[in-house]
Amino acid sequence: MNAKAAARADNSAHGEEAAATRARFEEEALKHLDALYRTALRMTRNSSDAEDLVQDALVRAYRFYDRFEPGTNFRAWLFKILTNTYINTYRRKQGRPQESSLEDTEEFFLYNQLNNDGERVTDVEDTVLDRLGADAIQRAIDQLPPQFRTTVQLSDVEGLSYAEIAEATGVAKGTVMSRLFRGRRLLQRALWDQAQAAGFTSGSKVRHDGQAESHNGTNGVARAKAGGSVR
Amino acid sequence: MINCGDCARALNSYLDRELSDEDIVHVRDHLEACGGCLHMYQFEESVRRLVRVRCQEQGAPESLRMRITMSLALERVRQEQHRARTPRGV
Numbered sequence: 001m002n003a004k005a006a007a008r009a010d011n012s013a014h015g016e017e018a019a020a021t022r023a024r025f026e027e028e029a030l031k032h033l034d035a036l037y038r039t040a041l042r043m044t045r046n047s048s049d050a051e052d053l054v055q056d057a058l059v060r061a062y063r064f065y066d067r068f069e070p071g072t073n074f075r076a077w078l079f080k081i082l083t084n085t086y087i088n089t090y091r092r093k094q095g096r097p098q099e100s101s102l103e104d105t106e107e108f109f110l111y112n113q114l115n116n117d118g119e120r121v122t123d124v125e126d127t128v129l130d131r132l133g134a135d136a137i138q139r140a141i142d143q144l145p146p147q148f149r150t151t152v153q154l155s156d157v158e159g160l161s162y163a164e165i166a167e168a169t170g171v172a173k174g175t176v177m178s179r180l181f182r183g184r185r186l187l188q189r190a191l192w193d194q195a196q197a198a199g200f201t202s203g204s205k206v207r208h209d210g211q212a213e214s215h216n217g218t219n220g221v222a223r224a225k226a227g228g229s230v231r
Numbered sequence: 232m233i234n235c236g237d238c239a240r241a242l243n244s245y246l247d248r249e250l251s252d253e254d255i256v257h258v259r260d261h262l263e264a265c266g267g268c269l270h271m272y273q274f275e276e277s278v279r280r281l282v283r284v285r286c287q288e289q290g291a292p293e294s295l296r297m298r299i300t301m302s303l304a305l306e307r308v309r310q311e312q313h314r315a316r317t318p319r320g321v
Contacts, residue, residue, distance in 0.1 A: 014314075015311070018307060018310070018311070019307075022303060022304075022307050025303070026299075026300065026303055029299075030296065030299070030300075033290075033291045033295070033296060033299070034287075034289075034290040034291050036291070037290070037291035037292075037295060038286065038287075038289055038290075038291075041289075047292075051292070051295050051298070054291070054295065054299070055295070055298055055299055055302055058299050058302075058303070059299075059302050059303065059306050062303050062306055062307075063306065063310075107239070108239070108271060108275070110274075110278060111271055111274045111275065114274075115270075115274070120270065121274060122270055122273040122274055122277070123273065123274070123277040124274065124277040124278050124281050125277060125281065129278075129281065130281070132281075132285070133285065134285040134286060134288045134289055137281070137282055137285045137286055138286060138289075141282075141286070153286075155247065156279060156282050156283060157282065157283055157286040157287060159283070161247075161248075161249065162247065162249050177244075180243070180247075181243065184243065187282070188278070191278075191282075
C-alpha cells in the first residue's frame, strides 16, 4: 500500500470510529436530556435560555468526550459541564441573582404545620399540599437562592447522590450536605407559601394567617396558638 | 439505641440513602421502636415523593432533542474539517 492509500484507509477508519463515538455519546447523553433540561430550567428560569444552555453544554461535552474517563460517572460529568456552561455564559447574561425573600424556618416545618393537636398525617398527599401542581412546586424551588436551588433540584428531583452533586457543582461533599439541609428547610417554607398563595386552605388541616380552620371551636383556639408560636 | 434527637438529625441522610450500614441499622431500630419518629419519617418521605413525582412530569421538548442531534452532527463535521486541514504527523 502506498502512502496515499494508507492515509485514505486511516482517514476512513478514523471516520468510522468518530461516527461510532458520536452515536455512543448521543445515546448515553440523551438518556439524561430530561434531567438536564429540568435542571437548566431551574438555573435560568426560562425555557428559551434553558434549551440553549442544554444544547451548548452537550456540544461542549461531545467536544471533550475524549477527556471523559470511562468507568467514572457519566451523569455527574454531564451535570458538571452544564453547571460550568451556565456559570461561564448564562449567569453573566442574567446579571445579579435577585435576593430571595424566603424566610428561613425550622426543620420539619411542614410536618409541624400539619401535625398538631392529635392530628396525624403520615402522607402529605392527604393534605392541601397534594393540590400543588408541577408548576407551583417548580415555582417553590425557583424561590430558593441559586446555590440551594440547583443542589435541591439535583438531589430531590433528579436523584443524584451527594458525591455526584459535589462533582456536578464543584464543591465538597460537606458543602452539598449543608446546602441540602438549609435548602430543604427553605423549600418546605416555599411549598407552604405556594399553597397559601393558591388559597388552598378550606376544609383542610391547614391554618391561614394564624387562624384555625377547624370545625371545632376549642380545637381552633389551640391551633391558632400553635400557629403563632412558629412565626 | 439512638434517641429521637439523633434520629431526627439522621433522617434526611437516611432518606438520601447516604448513611453508613451501621447508622442505617441504628435509625431502623429506632423507627421500629418509636411511633412518633416513624410517623415523621413517613411524612418526610411523602414530601420528597410529592416534589419528585410532580417535577418529573416535565421533560425536555421534542424539538430540543432534534436540535441537539443536529448540532452534534454539525460538530462532528466541524471536527473532521479541522482534522483535514491540520497537517498530519507533526
